[in-house]
Amino acid sequence: MQKKEFDITGYKKIMARHLGDPEGESRVFFDALDFACNAHEGQWRKSGDAYINHPCNVARILVTEMEIRDPEILAAALLHDTVEDVEEVTSEIIGEHFGKNVEAIVDGCTKITHFFGDKQTFHKMVHRKIFSGAAARLEVMLVKLADRLHNLRTLKAMPRDRRQKVSDETLDIYAPMARVMGLFDLKRELYQLALKYKFPKQSNKVLAHIRNLENSP
Structure with a gap:
């Protein structure tokens, strides 16, 4: 595997153009960026x-494709994997550094871990966690x-098995979520990419059939 570094300096410049002075209202975002990098x-x-x-591109998608400018939502996007993937980072530490709102969003984004049981029950638990968090916080969604x-x-x-799992979750949960929220361009890309990996040989045919259904009276 060839390792590729990330141009964090260039990223900061790009995001500053969208969010303004790093020492102003967007400071929480740039502080979260430094925290996430470490x-x-x-x-x-x-x-x-x-x-x-990955977290930097999640924040960039929110800004450039979903037109989100709230610095706390974007800070949470940068931090959304830290509690799950970094042993030393807890929800409480996120709250101490970035406030309760950012902490709550990050907690809503953190996966259920240490579950032992059947797949159907696990999917129900994931679904419940996502939507129970989102019921109070649209930002989580x-x-x-x-x-x-x-x-x-x-x-x-x-x-391949991971691609199949992600595709199934996308079709079951995330694409319908985007549709409910009125994010139709996002919904369309989620469906297209999920179907591409779920049915690699038939994805174009399946998508054409879906388009025909959408256009039918």
Whole structure:
């Protein structure tokens, strides 16, 4: 695996153009960026990308494709994997550094772990956690959708069984979530990418059939 570093300096410049002065209202975002870079240091994705590439791109999707400018939502996007993937980071630490709102969003994005049981029950628990968190915080849904979109865009590097699992979850939970929220362009890309990996040989035919159904009276 060839490792690829992430241009954090260039990323900061891009995000500053969207969010304004790093020492102003968007400071919580840039503080979270420094925290996430330190937390994920030495971690790599299957693609060879530095792990920080992922949360940074989740935040960028929120800004450039979903037009979200709230610094706390974007800070949570940067931090959404820290509690799950970094042993030293807890929800309480996130709250101490970035406030209770950011802590609550990150907690809503953190996966259920240490579950032992059948697949159907696990999916119900995941579904319940996502939507129970989202019931109080729409921000959780926004971060989860951007997270899922970036994971799908980079899914090629993952093993086949993982691609199938992510595709199933997307079709069952995330694409319908985007539709309910009125994010139709996002919904369309989620469906297209999920079907591409679930049915690699038939995805074009399946998508054409779906388009015909959508256009029928």
